[in-house]
Amino acid sequence: MPKQQSNKRPEIIRLENVDKIYRFNKRNNRKNILKLFSKKEKSDKKALDNINISIKKGEKIALLGKNGCGKSTILKIISNVSFPTKGEVTVNGNVNALLELNSGFEPEFTGRENIYLKGTIMGLSRKEIKSIEQEIIDFADIGEYIDYPMRTYSSGMRARLGFSLAINIEPDILIVDEALSVGDNEFKKKCLDKVNEITSKENVTFLFVTHSFEMAKQFCDRGILLEQGKIIYDGPIEKTLEKYNNMLR
Numbered sequence: 001m002p003k004q005q006s007n008k009r010p011e012i013i014r015l016e017n018v019d020k021i022y023r024f025n026k027r028n029n030r031k032n033i034l035k036l037f038s039k040k041e042k043s044d045k046k047a048l049d050n051i052n053i054s055i056k057k058g059e060k061i062a063l064l065g066k067n068g069c070g071k072s073t074i075l076k077i078i079s080n081v082s083f084p085t086k087g088e089v090t091v092n093g094n095v096n097a098l099l100e101l102n103s104g105f106e107p108e109f110t111g112r113e114n115i116y117l118k119g120t121i122m123g124l125s126r127k128e129i130k131s132i133e134q135e136i137i138d139f140a141d142i143g144e145y146i147d148y149p150m151r152t153y154s155s156g157m158r159a160r161l162g163f164s165l166a167i168n169i170e171p172d173i174l175i176v177d178e179a180l181s182v183g184d185n186e187f188k189k190k191c192l193d194k195v196n197e198i199t200s201k202e203n204v205t206f207l208f209v210t211h212s213f214e215m216a217k218q219f220c221d222r223g224i225l226l227e228q229g230k231i232i233y234d235g236p237i238e239k240t241l242e243k244y245n246n247m248l249r
Contacts, residue, residue: 011092012173012205013055013078018087020048020073020229047073049229051087057172060199060206062216062237064244065226071209074226075099075175078207093172093205094123101162107151111142111161114150118165132168139190140164160187167194174198177209195219213241 022045048070055061063071076082077089079097104121105114115136119129137146140161142153150158176195199206199219210216216223216237223240225233225247233243 009056009058011054012057013053013092014088014090015051015053015074015077015084016088016090018048018051018077018084018089019046020070020077020082021046021085047229048077048084051229051231053224053231053234055205055207057093057205058202059222060220061208061222061224062220062240063207063209063224063226064216064240066247069226070229071226072099072177073229075177075207075209078173079175091173095173095175096122096166096169096171097175097177098163098166099175099177101159101166105150105158105162108149110149111140111146111153112137114161115165119169122169124169136161136164136168139168139194141187163191167191167198170198171204173205173207175207213245216241 024043024045051070051074053074063074065071073082075097076099077084078091079095079099080091081097081099104118106117109117112133115133116126116129120126140146140163142157142160145153145157146161150161153161174195196219198204206219208216208219220237223233223235223237223244224231225240225244227247233240
């Protein structure tokens with residue numbers, strides 16, 4: 001298990017009184033001609049409820065809980081993919097988020113062209129992308145397809161390239177949401193080794209959503225347990241996993 005981080009480290013992420021409400025429209029059940037004039041009713045889903053988290057630089061944290069408890073929503077808010085309905089979010093560092101590996105690619109561009117497209121979107125210069133281009137290609141290991149249009153890729157190939165691109169750009173904050181299940185067993189091992197290499201550095205902050213107790217213990221020293229959008233425990237990973245295990249019984 002990773003070593004506990006010093007309390008003297010600077011704070012890198014803070015969530016204060018954060019709520020996230022999703023609003024959906026749903027049709028009512030009243031019958032009318034062809035249902036063309038049925039009214040839409042609004043239905044609110046509170047995904048996060050008064051979340052307060054302080055994370056210091058270099059901490060390795062697993063977010064745990066049942067599906068739908070708010071884990072992924074927290075990661076999306078920290079990585080600026082989504083925004084809170086209420087509350088304040090402060091992030092002091094560049095974020096590399098392995099959330100939706102298949103998204104953001106241009107299907108008519110080749111894999112190589114997409115490396116430059118996504119790298120630019122992530123704020124890298126062409127020179128910086130060029131310096132890691134071959135590492136990305138080698139890690140993805142999709143052969144000659146790197147110069148084929150991405151519309152010809154399988155979902156697994158797109159995920160491999162997405163993971164390779166993200167993992168080879170060293171961040172201040174690395175966020176992983178179950179992305180380590182990508183590909184075959186050999187590629188999974190390569191992904192795990194790369195994540196281990198990055199998270200072993202004391203200055204890298206790591207946030208990890210997983211249902212695997214073993215992986216949580218392997219990579220993290222702190223756990224945050226959520227239930228129905230609320231934090232019910234925040235503490236050492238072993239104690240958090242014990243509480244999570246009791247919840248599952």
